[in-house]
Amino acid sequence: MSEVKLAATRDAYGKALAQLGKENPNVVVLDADLSASTKTAEFGKLFPDRFFNMGVAEQDMISTAAGLAACGKIAFASTFAVFGSGRAWDQVRLSVAYTRANVKIVVTHAGIVTGEDGASHQANEDIAIMRVIPNMTVVVPSDSVETEKVIRAAAEFHGPMYIRLSRPKTPIINAEDYKFQLGRGVVLRPGKDLTIFSCGIMVATALDAAADLAGKGIEAEVINLHTIKPLDKKLIVDSAKRTGAVVTVEEHSILGGLGGAVAEVLVENCAVPMVRVGLKDVFGESGKPDELLVKYGLTAEEIVKAARSVIKRKS
C-alpha cells in the first residue's frame, strides 16, 4: 500500500477562499472570532475590506451575511460546526434559507474528531438539523482535495449552502484531477455484495474496510455521498438494488444524518437490510481524535462487522 498523505479539510478551505478572493471581488467572508481555527484569517489578511470579524456573535454573523448577500455579495460565514448550525439555527432558517440568500455557511471542527475540547464543541447533530431546512444544500467533503473543489462550486452556486469540515489532518483519497459534481455521489470502489455509503472523513475508513472485506471474499461497493442534500437518490437506489444490502458510515449521529437520509430513500424505493455506523445517540467527550474514533465505534473494524451482519440478513 502506498503511503497515505494527510491534510486537514479546514486548511484546504483557507487556501481555496484566499484564491477565490483574488478571482472574485464579490466574495466576502465573515467569522465569529475563530478565524485562526477556521482558516479564514488568510483571506482576512489579503482582503481586509472584505473580511468581517463579527466577534463572538454567531447569530448576528449569519443574519449580517444575509444582508450582504441581499446586496449581491457571495458571503462565506465561518465558525465551528456546533455554533454555525445550532447556535444560529433560527438565523440560518429565516435570514438565509427562507430568503434563498447566497450565503455559504462553512463550518469547521465538526464531529468527535474535534477531540480534546470535548462534547460542547463536537457537533454530531449538525447534518440532521441543517438538512431539514428547505432550500438548504448540505455538503460534507471527504478530503482536502474535494474541499477545495466544493468551495469553488459553492461560489458558483447561487443559494444557501452548509459545508462541513474537520479539524484534524485526515487521509487524502481523491486525485488532484477529480471532478466534483454537486449532488452526484461517487463510486470509489465497485462491489456486488453490499454498498457502503459514506461522507466526510469516514470515506477513507470505509475504503479501508472494503479492502479488508475483499480479503474475506466480500465485495463491497463504496460510494462517497458528499452531498447530503440534494441526495443522489438514483445512485443510492441503483446500487442498493444491485447489492441488496447497505451500510452507512458517518462521523455524526446515526439519527437524521447521512444514515437517516439514505434510510428514507431506501424505505420508499427498495427496502434492503441496512446498518448505520455512527454515533449512537450519545454526546462525545474529551480525548485524542483517534482514541475517540475507536471508543465510539468509528473504525474499519466496526464497518466490517456491520457489513458482515447486514449481509447475513439478505434474503
Place this chain on the structure above:
Amino acid sequence: MSGDEIKKLQEIASKLRQHVIAMTCAAASGHPGGSLSAADIITVLYFHALRHNPKDPGWTERDRFVMSKGHAAPILYSALAEAGYFPAKYLKTLRQIGSSLQGHIDMLSLPGIEMSTGSLGQGLSAANGMALAGRLDKNDYRVYCLLGDGECQEGQVWEAAMTSGHRKLDNLTAIVDHNKYQIDGKIEDIKTLAPFEDKWRSFNWHVIRCDGHSIKALIEAIDNAKKTKGKPTVIIADTIKGKGVSFMEAAPLSFHGSPPTPEQEKQALCELCKIKDIEL
C-alpha cells in the same frame, strides 16, 4: 417642510391606517396594533425619506428598508400598495393561501420587501450587512431598520447594535416603534428596556428621541440622522399602540395580534376618515 406637505403626509398615514384595519378585518387575523403605531414612521419613510422607485424595485441605488418587526406586515403592505408597488386591491388577500401578502413579510413573495422577517431580532443584523455592502461598493444608499420595542428584548438586537456601533455605520438609521407594549403586557412590567436611550448610547449610537406620531418631528429626526457622521443613529419614536382608533388605543393588548370585529371595523374606519391633530 411646508404645512401643506405635512398635511399631505398625514392624509397618507390615515389612508394607510384604514388599509390596515380593512385588511386585517378581511383576514380576521394579523397584527393591527403595532401596525397603527408604526403608520406615521412608515409614511415618512416611503413618502418622504426613502430613495426608491416602485417601478424598479431592484434599482441598485435605492435606499434599503428592513422591517425587523415583521408582524407589522399590514402597514408595510399598505405603504407599498399606495406607493405603487402593486394594486391596493391585493391588500385584502392578506394572510390568504396563495397570496404574496404573507402573515410576516417575505422578500421572495413581494417586490419591495428587502428582507424576510418574523422571528424577532434578526433585521438589524441584516440591515448592517446591507450597510456594509453599500460601503464596500461605494454606493451612497442609506439603510433604515424598524424595530419593535418588545423586540429589543432579543439578544441578537444587541449583538447587531454592537456591530453597527463598532463599524461606525453612519449610513444606517434604526427606528424603534416605542409603543410600550408587548403581547403579554406592558414592557416595563415584563422586562424593562430602561434606561433605553443610555443602552443605545453605550453601544456607540447617536440617539434621537421624538414623537413617533409627529410627521414634522420624524422628518427632522431622519434629517438629523443623515447628517450624523461617524456613528449610526437610532430614533426612539414614542408611539401609541393602536394609534388613530380610540377603542384600540384604550385597549392596546386586545389588538396586538387580533383585528377588530366587523362592528368595530366600521367605527375604526369612521374615526380614521377624519384626520385629527393636524400640525401647521
